[in-house]
Amino acid sequence: MNDSSKPPPFRSKNTWLIPFICLLVGGALIGISTNLAKYAGEVGVTPLAFLFWSITGAAVILWVIAFIRQELPPLSTRSFEYYFVAALISVAGSNLLLFSAIPHVGAGFVALIISLPPLLTYLGALTLRMERFSIIRALGVAAALMGAGVLAIRKFSAPDASIFWIVIALCGPVLLAIGNIYRTLRWPDKASPNALAPGMLMAAALLLLMFSALPNFSVTVPIKEWLPLGVITIQAGVFAGQFLLLFVLQKTGGPVLLSLLGSVGAVVGVPVAIFLQGESPPAGLFLGASLIALGVALVTWGGVKMSSENN
Template sequence: MTTTSGVAGAMQGRGLLYTLACLMGTGVLLALSTVLAKISASHGLAPLPYLAWSSLGAGILLFALAAARGITAPWNLRTLEYSFFSSIFGMAGPFMLIFTAVSHVGISFVALAIAFPPLFTYVGALLLGMERFALMRASGVALALIGAAIIALYKLGEANAPLPWIAATLTAPVLLAVGNLYRTRRWPPGARPEALAPCMLGGSGILLISLAVIPGVSLSLPTDRTTLLLVAAQIANFTVQYTLFFILQHRGGPVMLSLIGAVSAVVGVPFAILVLGEAAPSGLFISAILILAGVWLTSWGGLRQQRRAA
């Protein structure tokens, strides 16, 4: 006869698997967005219009899909505030840095740099009282950070290292961590993840498009078939990625969400080397091992905390 605790445990186990599936899916799609940015740059597409129209297109598509299911965000000042700041810290700011820097530092370095947010997010969550200190989770975050730091130090030691672009790339994880914490802290009451994803993406697109008022800034894109396919691919990627992203944020919290960068690194670096022909960065093997170990420890530590709470 199945006990109540056994049923609860099975449901909790399925819930964790679903959360981890969202984590893996979001991380893989994050790596893909970086790859598409690198390919678009090689075809002469400027980062600003590419990101702006991709974000806006995905936001409109997600809004239409949510509205068709009768899911909408509450239209009030809290939602407007949430849309504005989550757009700046979660999308427009960090992705503009990433999309611009990727052609200068390579996908491998960008992918590994995106693994930095777990430390910043975890420390911020502890300071804000959103997380309780847990040695296993802290150890996992530290391992992931050490793995990313090794690759960054090797990059800085290269001859003729593009220091401004390295700095820009390393600034993006800080903005992503702030975004992770802000979205959890200021999540509009009663709002569903499917309703908030288009708010961030659409808001990001609008913010980036508004930069066109600056003299010399252009948002025009070529109308050739390759450009249209690249934009369409990024719109499709953002649509699925940020559907999973907000579900993961809602279910797993900011620290679990921040691990998408580590997953992205594990996927993006081999792809850049094997498919796009980038040179393997120094320290890659040990970095990958540390990042994978960090993801496992932090995920398992989160499961233990959930079981204790239950």
């Protein structure tokens, strides 16, 4: 693998600080996003419409930021491939599956299973030699996976479990893990996070609009009431911050630390679902959340040690 296939290196005495902050804030936004998706369904917005309009809004926000910073998305053949493939895997496909499953399995469960990508991402990164093996980070990924596994198993064993929608929801993290690897491998040369994020979101909006041409799918939003539009506007801002931080974390922290965004999202999203949305606490919540938190701590600590050894 040549150097051009990797995100540009980030060099600083505190190389761990920026990715750690991005991990916490970006993960919190993911947790909020899953709950907003559930609330959108309750006010009459379909998952496809909610996703399309909020991603379109986020793309506009990030295009304005890119224009102000004079970091417009590159328009090469390589860049267009990156935008559309990354959009299909990391945004349109994964989020449509997850948002569609939320009414059937709950926002809390979806927030929790987004913590599943670390194992697949870590194994893929090791296989492709994108990541040097670290026992601390491996233990952290295993702990986070075990925590999510405890919660998923309890969900399957529930008497009212919808197996179909649980499986659909579990496909989302698989796509997210693939996206983590792809975006690192195919990062366009010398492109900044501010430039790539709006290009990917615009491609995702176009893909979702094409999907709406299928029978029984629509991006129509009820406009007689302000609440649906308000929820979409808030989600657009959340998506803009979430994906901008995702690309910054991709550049500064690598694919494995990036994959733990979902773990942080679970820690934030589940309490919001319980206390603000009125959902019942998932069975095994304390054990699962504790293991996830331990995993985040170990992977972050391992990254700090590896960074200090390289400086």
